[in-house]
Amino acid sequence: MFTNIMVPVDLGHLEALEPALSIVADLAKKYDARITYVSITANTPTSIARTPQEYEQKLEAFAQEQHKVHGQPVSIKAYSSTDPVANVDTILVGAIDEVKADLVMMATHLPRHLDIVMPSHGGKVATHTDVSVFLIRTAQ
Amino acid sequence: MDKKPQNQSTDEQASEGIPAPDGAANLIDTDYVIGQDNITTNTMGLNLDLHGKVFSISAVIVLLFVVLTLALQDTIAPIYDAIFSFLTGNLAWFFILAANIFVILCIGLIFSPLGKIRIGGADAKPDFTYMGWFSMLFAAGMGIGLMFFGVNEPLTHFGTSFDGGSWAPLAGAEGNAAGAEALAMAATIFHWGLHPWAIYAVVALSLALFSFNKGLPLSMRSVFYPILGERVWGWPGHVIDILSVFATLFGLATSLGLGATQAAAGLTYLFDAPESDITMILLIVGITIIAIGSILAGVDKGVQLLSKINIAMAAALLFFVIAVGPTLLIATGFFENLWNYAVHLPALSNPFGREDANFSQGWTAFYWAWWISWSPYVGMFIARVSRGRTVREFLISVMLVPFFVSVLWMTTFGGTAIDQYVSQGIEAVRDAGVDLQLFIMLEQLPLSQITSFIAILLVIIFFVTSSDSGSLVIDSITAGGKVDAPKPQRVFWAIIEGAIAIALLLGGGLTALQTMAVSTGFPFTIILLVACYAIIKGLMSEPKAV
Numbered sequence: 001m002f003t004n005i006m007v008p009v010d011l012g013h014l015e016a017l018e019p020a021l022s023i024v025a026d027l028a029k030k031y032d033a034r035i036t037y038v039s040i041t042a043n044t045p046t047s048i049a050r051t052p053q054e055y056e057q058k059l060e061a062f063a064q065e066q067h068k069v070h071g072q073p074v075s076i077k078a079y080s081s082t083d084p085v086a087n088v089d090t091i092l093v094g095a096i097d098e099v100k101a102d103l104v105m106m107a108t109h110l111p112r113h114l115d116i117v118m119p120s121h122g123g124k125v126a127t128h129t130d131v132s133v134f135l136i137r138t139a140q
Numbered sequence: 141m142d143k144k145p146q147n148q149s150t151d152e153q154a155s156e157g158i159p160a161p162d163g164a165a166n167l168i169d170t171d172y173v174i175g176q177d178n179i180t181t182n183t184m185g186l187n188l189d190l191h192g193k194v195f196s197i198s199a200v201i202v203l204l205f206v207v208l209t210l211a212l213q214d215t216i217a218p219i220y221d222a223i224f225s226f227l228t229g230n231l232a233w234f235f236i237l238a239a240n241i242f243v244i245l246c247i248g249l250i251f252s253p254l255g256k257i258r259i260g261g262a263d264a265k266p267d268f269t270y271m272g273w274f275s276m277l278f279a280a281g282m283g284i285g286l287m288f289f290g291v292n293e294p295l296t297h298f299g300t301s302f303d304g305g306s307w308a309p310l311a312g313a314e315g316n317a318a319g320a321e322a323l324a325m326a327a328t329i330f331h332w333g334l335h336p337w338a339i340y341a342v343v344a345l346s347l348a349l350f351s352f353n354k355g356l357p358l359s360m361r362s363v364f365y366p367i368l369g370e371r372v373w374g375w376p377g378h379v380i381d382i383l384s385v386f387a388t389l390f391g392l393a394t395s396l397g398l399g400a401t402q403a404a405a406g407l408t409y410l411f412d413a414p415e416s417d418i419t420m421i422l423l424i425v426g427i428t429i430i431a432i433g434s435i436l437a438g439v440d441k442g443v444q445l446l447s448k449i450n451i452a453m454a455a456a457l458l459f460f461v462i463a464v465g466p467t468l469l470i471a472t473g474f475f476e477n478l479w480n481y482a483v484h485l486p487a488l489s490n491p492f493g494r495e496d497a498n499f500s501q502g503w504t505a506f507y508w509a510w511w512i513s514w515s516p517y518v519g520m521f522i523a524r525v526s527r528g529r530t531v532r533e534f535l536i537s538v539m540l541v542p543f544f545v546s547v548l549w550m551t552t553f554g555g556t557a558i559d560q561y562v563s564q565g566i567e568a569v570r571d572a573g574v575d576l577q578l579f580i581m582l583e584q585l586p587l588s589q590i591t592s593f594i595a596i597l598l599v600i601i602f603f604v605t606s607s608d609s610g611s612l613v614i615d616s617i618t619a620g621g622k623v624d625a626p627k628p629q630r631v632f633w634a635i636i637e638g639a640i641a642i643a644l645l646l647g648g649g650l651t652a653l654q655t656m657a658v659s660t661g662f663p664f665t666i667i668l669l670v671a672c673y674a675i676i677k678g679l680m681s682e683p684k685a686v
Contacts, residue, residue, distance in 0.1 A: 012624075041624075042622075042623045042624045043260070043267065043352065043527050043623075044351050044352065044357075044358040044524070044621070044623050045174055045351060045355045045357055045621070046174055046175075046622065046623075046624060047173055047174045047175035047176070047178075047622065050167060050174075050355030051167070051261070051355060081267075082267045082268075082439050082440065082524060082525060082527070082623075083438040083439035083440060083612075083623065084623070085438070085623075085624050085625070085626070085627055086435075086436070086437060086438020086439065086440070086441070086442070087438055087440060087441075090441075
């Protein structure tokens, strides 16, 4: 049913993603799907990498580690942006077409009042794409 | 194992996804990890990621300043005045000399082989189109000032030049209207032309170079790496960053206050809105709310969009005045003023032995200190949106293009006003208050209700773009150079700016604040001179783009 699962990751907050990543792996195994890890970084140096290129290398290393855990084929796509915090939703929606994903799985936080002015990325992406989106709540 | 995706190669990833930062660049070797001194918390659903020392000390100083200024106004005001008089009176030569160095460095770099170096690495691609980029440069750097002083400054210099005396530029041209106009326009262009943009360019270029090419955090302290080495991550660096926050926040709050005053005056003039504190507070609250919307939308969809709208409106107003005003006079005036500027530039920029002490200290040194105190904010914002440009392209766009636009703007608005006063004998345009002169000038032209309304809108949107880009900058400095810190922090700074502006507007401390903001210009001039050295040193170690 699904052949390519897109999984947005933030290399700066991997601990929060752990539960979601194992669910992604289970589902990918069930459908024998490829997992594409997508990530967005700033153009300027960040705590993870000093250049977007270095960030891409780290994303690749992360994907290979995940591959060792679940054995499914993996690929990556890294984007850089002037204002990653503000542009993340738009870039993710564009990435779905670009990596030709048929399912997006992403971790999201519990609903909260602040979402009215700053909506969760998962919710925003789900309302702007035709493919299925699977939001995994992270326990608070 | 399938390492590569089936539908794209690694090369394609580099060209499509990451705009390659890329190619050859020369990273500085440091063990410092961006954000390593940051405090991260998650309280009440709000994520925070802040540089503990820079954030808390800046916040405490700012609050203390506001409280003290309001509580002890009568005691503190003379102290500010004394500091300011000392700085502009005794150190005018220093400001004027330093600004000349910045201009010479920038022009030198345009023509030197170092101009070929690309910001972000040899293969980096620009993030914004020329139009979007230029709109943001202009809206952040000068927009509001041109609205405020476009009519006032040429008229003022014309008046003093015609009367003669030490307030006149280069001692004036007493009783000679043509000579006074030439001096007035040359002096105005001097203050709004190459020098201010060179100041911005030095800050922006140094920040962009050390961040995009050298891999250091987007923060003022990074520029000092060639001199201080690893010590920039300690207290010397903290002090530099705190000073940047201080200058940015106070500069912005002052402008918000002054802008609200002008917009309120315009609204009163046009719609008989009550000229009260309430009108101004509502304006500041409104500006802050739109600014928050803009920073939540981000640089691309918020700041860039508003800047483009603003530049389009400003261009429409400019061409309208050219078309219905004294068109021929403006067309010939543009070239005459450029010539006058060139002729008087050596004397105007001479730091020593000036006969026009009041002019060179009260106007030029004041302006230079003011531009310099604004430079961390404008420079950092320009740096952030300039990745992918070569040094030459960057300097031409940041310095020469705005220069010609400023000349055209000043010729149009100032030239028209002087013409109204001299040829048509309309004295109201000279006698009106600073915040009303623009509207009186427009009143003499057709459709003045519409153009005045557009002018008020322009003032307001220029303030929104200052407030939102300023909040982005302060947030990045107080987050240790991170541009990906959580959004609520940006909102926090936008609200603080508005709150300070309101508090000081009501308490009457706006002048003190302005003095303080300008006073930060002195330490910053030293910082900028260091930046000049750092730019050359940094560029020398970069590979050149083809």
